[in-house]
Amino acid sequence: MEVTTRLTWNDEIHLRKLLGNVSLSLLYKSSAHGDSIEAMLQRCSHQGCTVTMFYINCNIIVAFMLGDYSNLYENSAELNDSFWFSVQKKDDATEIETLLLNIAPQISDKELVGRSLKKDIFLIRLYNNTIYLTDVITKKLKLDFYGFKKYLECEVFRVEGFKDNLDYAKKIMKAGEHRNRLLAEIRDYKPYADLVPEIRILLVGPVGSGKSSFFNSVKSIFHGHVTCQAIVGSDVTSITEQYRIYSVKDGKNGKSLPFKLCDTMGLDETEGVGLCIGDIPHILKGCVPDRYQFNPHKPITPEHSTFITSPSLKDRIHCVAYVLNINSVDNLSSKMLAKFKKVHKEVLSCGIAHVALLTNVSNCSEVLQDNFLNMSRSVTSQSKVTIVNKMLGIPISNILMVGNYASDLELNPMNDILILSALRQMLRAADSFLEDLPFEETGAIVRVLQPCI
Structure with a gap:
């Protein structure tokens, strides 16, 4: 049976543009492939850059990750940078907020964790469909919650056509923000x-x-x-x-x-x-x-x-x-x-x-x-x-x-x-x-x- 994404066509277009007109291929869907780190790794390892999406009501929290899922264990020598952004539906329009996190997500005790100065910045528990975000992240992404939140679905996509390079990734992310500032300036x-x-x-x-x-x-x-x-x-x-x-x-x-x-x-x-x-x-x-x-x-x-x-x-x-x-x-x-x-x-x-x-x-x-x-x-x-x-x-x-x-x-x-x-x-x-x-x-x-x- 074919596994289909929750992602709408319009949302996919927005995300592809944000990442520089890349292609997205569905690798993992928690409700279809299992709510566990092991199930995610089985399907997502050795796939290169990925985006992981958490669906919360009509909004989506997205984590774009450089590198590979197989390098996420705590004892791994490689660290992968990540970018987070939220896709929010407001008055029939889609708004996207972005945040660059120079924090490497790692797998610890069957959880996906991001830590800074020994403090959890984000935490994903696949086994009970829960995501935790610190208030610094939620304010930047303009989300209406912080702390723990239940999500409806987790999906991981392989990103094709993106240079696996941190400087390029930063430039692409900043480009979207600068473009929006120019649009606003000309509109006003x-x-x-x-x-x-x-x-x-x-x-x-x-x-x-x-x-x-x-x-x-x-x-x-x-x-x-x-x-x-x-x-x-x-x-x-x-x-x-x-x-x-x-x-x-x-x-x-x-x-x-x-x-x-x-x-x-x-x-x-x-x-x-x-x-x-x-x-x-x-x-x-x-x-x-x-x-x-x-x-x-x-x-x-x-x-x-x-x-x-x-x-x-x-x-x-x-x-x-x-x-x-x-x-x-x-x-x-x-x-x-x-x-x-x-x-x-x-x-x-x-x-x-x-x-x-x-x-x-x-x-x-x-x-x-x-x-x-x-x-x-x-x-x-x-x-x-x-x-x-x-x-x-x-x-x-x-x-x-x-x-x-x-x-x-x-x-x-x-x-x-x-x-x-x-x-x-x-x-x-x-x-x-x-x-x-x-x-x-x-x-x-x-x-x-x-x-x-």
Whole structure:
């Protein structure tokens, strides 16, 4: 008879993402294989990294363990570090709290015990389905109990696709926490002085550079799964033929977030192909409507039926992101470079904030420093950043790197951090632009926003 897990599909997805898109294989289930340490060891020894789950009502307490169960006896020379986290269901949402424990679990008197300074920190008694956690752990994991608690079931899963390395494990665990902090910061973001309801970020770059993919990646993160609203492709000519102003909702039915990503036709080195440079000033000033059909041979004019003749500050572009494939920045033709410089000249003349976005980063984990606050520059990426810095004069702090979700099926916390960090930097740049606007452009808006006294 096949043994099935209590773990729901959604909970499994959350746990796999937390550990870096690993695979989980059920090894042991206490109700099916026996409530004893011996039964657990028989099925779980020599299996490498594992997660052990204790089901308490609708919540799950999870222990992720490096190393092997066969090394857990008190006289073992090897010690295995562990991470604990809780999966809690609240208001139809799943919340995950994590805790790094540099405490090696050991088997003592048929119990699984973790001790620090000769004091029990956690204790599992399989023979009577009981778990003990000290109040330090329960507070960190935001559990509503401490001491001894009966659990409904214990299951152990083999973790496949995870590097058996403590530093990597710490980085993966911290990545989830940092990702959540970035999400919260962007959800709480408000444009400078409430001058506009949302920030408009223009994505400009060559055909196939990853403009549409960046929007899809941002939307995927806030929806919790990979999605593809903007059409992407690898054709030699631009897939995007319309000007699109995309909003992003916080979840499928959530509220719209305070920014919009504006996608353009790709730049092409050939005249009469791709985005017409003459459209750029009109786009920057907010004169081009959503779904305007680009004409590579001539720009939009005020005579066009949908031309916005009197755009307000909220219609304008507040930040421009020059999107480039990191693998091709040193191979831009002189004609493509000339087009970029024409675009950049228009952006500078409007005083609009700007950043560079390098896409197709192959290993996001190696790009990020351990504290996730800065990107570590490898020799390769540093040379690409220097090229863009010299090419467009963009400060190095505003040259960002991402790995878009172009062919991935699952989200990855490392990718998410780079994408969210890039988005946050764009919003900060836009705020600087708004703050620097002359009073004659913002004074009337501020007066309207101020309450009457």
